[in-house]
Amino acid sequence: MMWLQRIRTSLVMGMAIALIVLTGCSVQSDVAQAPPEDGASDLMETPMPAQTANLPRLNGEATVQLTVNGSPIVIQVNGNDAPITAGNFVDLVNQGVYNGLVFHRVVRDPQPFVVQGGDPQGRDPNFPASRLGTGGFIDPATQSERRIPLEIKPAGGSEPVYSRPIADPPELPHTRGAVAMARSQSPDSASSQFYITLADLDFLDGNYAVFGYVTSGMEVVDQIQQGDRIESAEVTEGIDNLQTDQ
Template identity: 65%
Template sequence: MYDRLGYWLASFALVTLLLVGGCTSPDAASQASDTSVQPTQARNSQMSNLPQLEGKATVVLTVKGSPITIEVDGTQAPITAGNFVDLVNKGVYDGLVFHRVVRQPQPFVVQGGDPQSKDPNFRGQLGTGGYIDPSTGRERRIPLEITPEGADSPIYSQTFKTAGIAQQSPALPHRRGAVAMARSQAPDSASSQFYITLADLDFLNGDYAVFGYVTDGMSVVDTIEQGDRIDSAKVTEGLENLKIN
């Protein structure tokens, strides 16, 4: 019993590390919260304006001169995958820092993707930023998008618990090498920050959106330290599957 309690407490503490810090501002937090309670028709219209990946794509991150190959899965997570591939293609991730690396008390994640980290002179708190869309001047947010195993389409804006299917498995589980979006406590608050899992992390299933897996280069991921930068991020296959309205 005590071992289980200790595991639960450690898991809870680790999950809080995935949260994007404070949504950056009260206004941004309000924006994210409002998205999750909009009428379905309005939310669907908003989602239709986001990039989507119809199929799969391959992205190669280069860190410390070594490649990390990611298969991005738009069949199970079209909006989440489309957002990532679009940002990679725009060069958003080039030069960004892995601002959070957690290996103790157990292997957990490496996390990056805060655009503020591109500036080596930035003195604020990393982990609070997201991608600012130059066409709107606002941070692009995407809905929480998780497909249950065997389902034809994703569930949006809800965790499996709030959707009443807490015991169900996702089509894309948090196994070692999963690539997923970090977010705040608001379901629809993910933007550009992502993490790569260092172990099987089943307790995250149904709460965070996995959109792909490292297929080559986990040995490189295992060497990433806090402060290491992404030298470059390139879409090497499947860019034709990215649809932008």
């Protein structure tokens, strides 16, 4: 019956969302900050966390090309509305972190959801597939995992809100082809794992940080299978907008 199908779809999509949350980064505290009080507006800015001082920042836009299965996927990265999240991604691309990494999670049933990759542990073909989704980028300078705060700019806002989900519509919504950071339940736990949406997923808006969109090659994204690898990732435009020295 139709109502049974709706229930099944809701349950499966709920499980799929949980997979983004639970496998976004390595295990850590799940303490989350409270959402805004009823009636509070997210247009009120949240100060940028102190830990962002040493993180890369993208002052403007950049273009990144991923090559998967021999075909290009072009991503326009938006540092105007998500400077820390975009800067982290462009910096990791520029360092070659994503070269050879596997897409460890692909969810298309019961309806298109996301393809997810970016776990550095996936470079090793002998690493157990069941454990992929637990790793993040280990910064050689600190020998610890780089983590970035949740960063979401409300539509019409002048600055992003940090370290908490927002209730207002975001400037960068989860439309088909959105590129966003995976994280654990802690808002400030994103590292290197990212996902690309296979459909409009507005129920993720305000909870995960979108930082760009696929502008060419969605037909390639649509064909990605679990276990496919990013053959190469490169910044083709806008590298001069990347600020790594604070």
